[in-house]
Amino acid sequence: MGSRATDGAGPLRPPDSAPEALGEEPRRLTREQLFTMVATASINFSSMICFSILGPFFPAEAEKKGASNTIVGLIFGCFALVNFSTSLILGNYLTQIGAKFMFVAGMFVSGCVTILFGILDKVPSGPMFIGFCFLVRAMDAIGFTAAMTASFSILAKAFPNNIATVMGSLEIFTGLGLVLGPPLGGFLYQSFGYEVPFITLGCVVLVLVPVNMCMLPKYDSTPSKESFWKLILLPKVLLLCLTIFSLSACLGFLDPTMSLFILKKFKLPAGYVGLVFLGLALSYSLSSPLLGLLSDKLPHLRKWLMVSGSLITALCFFMLGPAPVLHIESQLWMFVLVLVLIGFSLGMSAIPVFPEILHCAYENGFEEGLSLLGLVSGLFSAMWSLGAFMGPTLGGFLNEKLGFEWASAIQGGWALLSGLAIGIFYISEATRQSSSSSLQNPPVDNEERTHLLASET
Numbered sequence: 001m002g003s004r005a006t007d008g009a010g011p012l013r014p015p016d017s018a019p020e021a022l023g024e025e026p027r028r029l030t031r032e033q034l035f036t037m038v039a040t041a042s043i044n045f046s047s048m049i050c051f052s053i054l055g056p057f058f059p060a061e062a063e064k065k066g067a068s069n070t071i072v073g074l075i076f077g078c079f080a081l082v083n084f085s086t087s088l089i090l091g092n093y094l095t096q097i098g099a100k101f102m103f104v105a106g107m108f109v110s111g112c113v114t115i116l117f118g119i120l121d122k123v124p125s126g127p128m129f130i131g132f133c134f135l136v137r138a139m140d141a142i143g144f145t146a147a148m149t150a151s152f153s154i155l156a157k158a159f160p161n162n163i164a165t166v167m168g169s170l171e172i173f174t175g176l177g178l179v180l181g182p183p184l185g186g187f188l189y190q191s192f193g194y195e196v197p198f199i200t201l202g203c204v205v206l207v208l209v210p211v212n213m214c215m216l217p218k219y220d221s222t223p224s225k226e227s228f229w230k231l232i233l234l235p236k237v238l239l240l241c242l243t244i245f246s247l248s249a250c251l252g253f254l255d256p257t258m259s260l261f262i263l264k265k266f267k268l269p270a271g272y273v274g275l276v277f278l279g280l281a282l283s284y285s286l287s288s289p290l291l292g293l294l295s296d297k298l299p300h301l302r303k304w305l306m307v308s309g310s311l312i313t314a315l316c317f318f319m320l321g322p323a324p325v326l327h328i329e330s331q332l333w334m335f336v337l338v339l340v341l342i343g344f345s346l347g348m349s350a351i352p353v354f355p356e357i358l359h360c361a362y363e364n365g366f367e368e369g370l371s372l373l374g375l376v377s378g379l380f381s382a383m384w385s386l387g388a389f390m391g392p393t394l395g396g397f398l399n400e401k402l403g404f405e406w407a408s409a410i411q412g413g414w415a416l417l418s419g420l421a422i423g424i425f426y427i428s429e430a431t432r433q434s435s436s437s438s439l440q441n442p443p444v445d446n447e448e449r450t451h452l453l454a455s456e457t
Contacts, residue, residue, distance in 0.1 A: 032158065032217045033158050033159065035215045035216060035217055036154055036155065036158040036216065036217060037155075037158075037166070037170065038215060039103070039151075039154075039212045039215055039216040040151045040154065040155055040170055041170055041173040042173075042208050042211070042212060043103070043106075043107060043147045043148065043151050043208075043212075044151075044170055044171070044173040044174045044177065045173040045174070045176055045177045046107070046110075046111075046177065046201075046204060046205045046208055047110060047144055047147065047148065047177065047205075048173075048174050048175075048176075048177025048178050048181060049176075049177035049178075049180055049181040049184070049201060050110065050114045050177075050181070050198075050201050050202070050205065051144075051177075051181065052177060052178045052181030052182055052185070052277070052281075053181045053182065053184065053185030053188075053197050053198070053201060054076075054185070054255070057185065057186060057189045057194075057259075058072075059072050059256050059257075059259055059260050060259070060260065060263065061121070061194060062075065062129075062133070064125075065121075065125040065126070065129045065130075066125045066126045066129065066130070067129070067130055067133075068400065070396045070397050070400055071130055071396075072256045072392075072396055074134075074392075074393055074396065075130070075133045075134060075137055075256075076137075076252065076255045076256045076388075076392035076393075076396075078133075078134050078137045078138055078141070078389075079137045079138070079140060079141045079144075079388070079389075080141070080248075080252060080384075080385040080386065080387070080388030080389035080390075080391075080392075081141075081385070081386075081389040082137075082138045082141035082142060082145075082385075083141040083144065083145045083381065083382075083384075083385030083388065083389075084382045084383075084385035084386045084389060085382075086141065086142050086145040086146070087145050087149055087378045087379075087381035087382035087385055088378060088379075088382050089378075090102060090145060090146055090149045090150075090374075090378060098218075099150045099153055099154050099157075099218075099374075100150070100154075100216050100217075100218045102146045102147070102149065102150040103146070103147050103150035103151060103154065103212065103216060104209060104212055104213050104216070105143075105146060106142075106143045106144065106145065106146030106147030106148070106150065107143070107147050107205060107208060107209050107212065108143070108206065108209050109139065109140075109142060109143025109146070110140060110143035110144050110147060110205055111143075111202050111203070111204075111205030111206035111208075111209065112143075112202065112206070113136055113139045113140040113143060113202075114140065114198050114201055114202030114205060115198060115199050115202035115203070116136050116139075116202075117136050117137075117140070117198045117202075118194065118195040118196070118197070118198025118199045118202065119195060120132055120133060120136065121193075121194040121195065141385075145381060145385070148377075148381055149374070149377050149378050149381050150377075151377075152167075152354070152373070152376075152377030152380060152381070153373040153374045153376075153377045154216070154217075155167060155170070156354075156358065156373040156376070156377070157373055158217075160368075161296075162296045163296075163354065163355050163358070164292040164293075164295035164296045164302075164351055164352060164354070164355045165289070165292045165293045165295070165296045166292070167288075167292055167351065167354060168288040168289045168290070168291055168292015168293065168295070168347075168351050169288070169289045169292060171284065171285055171288035171289070171292070171347070171351070172285045172286070172288065172289060173285075174284075174285065174288075175281045175282065175284050175285015175286070175288065175343075176281075176285060178277070178280070178281035178284070178285070179277075179278055179281040179282055179285065181277075182273065182275075182276075182277040182278075182281075183275055183277075183278070184197070185197045186272070186273055188200065190269070231357075231361060231366070231375055231376070231379060232379060234360060234361075234364055235425070236356075236360045236425065236429075237357055237360050237361075237379075239418075239421055239422045239425050240306075240353055240356055240357050240360070240422070241379065241383045242417070242418045242421060242422070243306055243310060243349060243353055243418045243419075243422055244350070244353055244380060244383040244384050244387065245383050245384075245386055245387040245390070245414070245418070246310065246387065246414035246415045246417065246418035247310070247313065247346055247349050247350055247384075247387065247415065247418075248383070248384040248385070248386070248387025248388045248391060249387035249388070249390045249391035249394075249411065249414045250313055250317055250342075250346075250387075250391060250411055250412065250414060250415055251346065251387075251388070251391065252387060252388040252389070252390070252391025252392045252395070253391040253392060253394075253395035253407070253408070253411045254280075254391075254395075255391075255392050256392045256395065256396045256399075257392075257395050257396065257399045257404055257407065257408075258276075258277075258404075259273050260399075260404075261399075261404040262276055262335075265330060265404075266332050266335075276332075276335070276336060276339070277339075279336040279337070279339035279340045279343065280339040280340065280342055280343040280346075281343065282340075282343065283339075283340040283341070283342075283343030283344045283347075284343035284344070284346055284347050285343075287343070287344045287347045287348075288347045288351055291305065291347045291348055291351045291352075292351050295351055295352040295355065296355070299355070299359075302352035302355065302356050303352075303356070303422070303426045304426075305348045305349070305351075305352050306348070306349045306352055306353065306356070306419075306422055307419055307422055307423040307426065308345075308348060308419075309345045309346065309347070309348025309349030309350075309419075310345075310349050310415045310416070310418050310419030310422070311415070311416065311419040311420075311423075312341065312344075312345035312348070313342060313345040313346060313349065313412065313415040313419075314412040314413070314414075314415040314416035314419060315412070316338050316341045316342045316345060316412070317342070317408050317409060317411055317412025317415065318408075318409045318412050319334075319338050320335065320338050320339075320342070320408040320409075320412075321404055321405030321406070321407075321408045321409060322334075322405065322409075323405060323406065323408075323409035324405050324406060330405070349415075353380070354376065354377075354380055357376050357379070357380065358372075358373075358376055361375075361376065387414075391411065394411070395407055395411055398410055398411070
C-alpha cells in the first residue's frame with residue numbers, strides 16, 4: 001500500500017513505472033500519451049456538443065408534441081438512469097471487453113443514435129413520441145457511457161501522476177462542446193428545422209470513429225478481483241460519491257428548465273438562448289485546467305476545493321432565480337453572472353474528485369492497474385449519472401409545481417448537503433490525525449528536557 005501512494009494526500013505513484021516512482025515526470029509527452037489526449041479530447045468535445053444542443057429548443061419542441069415539464073425532465077433523466085446502470089456494468093468488465101474497443105464502439109453507437117434523434121419529429125405526437133424519446137435516449141446513454149468510462153480509465157493509465165491536470169486540461173474540450181452546442185443547435189434549428197442539428201453532429205461523431213480506431217493506443221491489463229462494493233463502502237469514497245451526485249444533479253436540473261425560464265422571463269428567441277449557456281460553459285472550461293494543475297501540485301488543497309466549491313454552488317443556485325424570499329427581481333446580467341460563478345464552483349468541486357477516489361483506493365490496499373481505473377471511472381460515471389437523473393427529474397417536477405425560482409433554490413440543497421458532509425468528515429479526519437500524532441509523540445516536560453541536555457553535555 002505504501003508503494004502506491006505517498007503519505008497524506010500526495011500524488012499517486014504506481015509501482016510499475018520507475019521514473020514516476022522516483023518522482024520524475026517526463027518533460028515531453030510520448031507519442032502514446034499525445035494520441036491518448038487527442039482521442040479523449042475528441043470524445044469529450046463530440047459527446048458534449050451532441051448532448052448540449054438539446055437545451056435551447058428540445059423542451060419547447062417536446063411540449064408541442066404533448067410532453068409536460070415533468071415528462072421532459074424524465075426524458076433527460078432517462079439518459080442518466082441508463083448511464084448509471086451501464087457504468088456499473090462496464091466499469092466492472094472493462095478489462096474483459098477492452099478499453100479501446102469500448103471507447104470506439106461507444107462513439108459509433110452515440111453517433112448513430114444522435115442521427116436517429118433527428119427524425120423523432122416525424123413520430124406522431126403523444127405517447128408514441130414520448131416513448132421513442134425514452135428509447136433513443138436510453139440507446140444514446142449506453143454508447144456515451146461506454147466511451148466515457150473507457151476514456152477515464154485510459155487517461156488515468158497514461159498519466160498516473162498528474163491525472164487531475166490532464167483531466168482539467170481536457171475539460172476545455174468538454175466546455176467547448178457545451179459552449180458551441182447550445183448556440184449552434186439554436187442556430188441550426190432556427191435556420192433549417194429540427195432534423196439538421198442532430199444529423200449534422202451525428203455524422204461528425206461517426207467520422208471521428210475510424211480516426212480514433214487508428215490513433216488510440218491499446219492498453220492491456222489482467223482482470224482484478226476487486227469489486228464496486230468494496231470501493232464504494234469506504235466512508236470517504238461514499239462521501240465523494242455524494243459530492244459527484246450533488247454536482248451532477250445541480251447541473252442536470254438546468255437542462256429541462258433553464259431554457260424555458262429564459263424564454264418566458266427575458267423573452268429571448270431560441271437562437272439567443274444558447275448564448276446564455278455560454279456563461280456556465282466558458283467559466284468551467286477555462287478554469288478547469290488551472291484547478292487541475294492546482295489539485296496535482298498542491299494535493300492537500302483538494303479537500304478544501306471540493307468543500308468550498310460545493311458551498312459556492314449551493315449559494316449560486318439560491319441566487320439563480322433568485323429565491324423569492326430575497327425579493328430580488330431577476331435580471332439577465334445577474335442571471336449570466338451567477339451562471340459564470342456556477343461554472344467555476346463546479347470545476348472546484350468536480351476536478352479533484354477522481355484523484356481523491358484513486359488515492360483513497362490505494363490507501364486501502366487496492367491494486368494499481370487498468371482494472372482499478374475501470375472501477376473508479378465506472379463509479380464516477382455511475383454517480384454522475386444518478387445525479388443527472390435526479391436533477392432533471394426532480395427539477396422538472398419542482399419547476400412545474402413551484403416555478404423556476406423555488407426549484408433552483410431547492411436544487412442547491414444537494415450541493416449544500418454534500419459540502420457540509422464532506423467538510424465535517426475532513427475536519428474530523430484532521431482532528432483524529434492530530435490526536436494520533438500527539439499520542440505517538442508526547443510533549444517532553446521541563447524536567448525531562450533538562451535531564452536530556454545534561455546527558456548530552
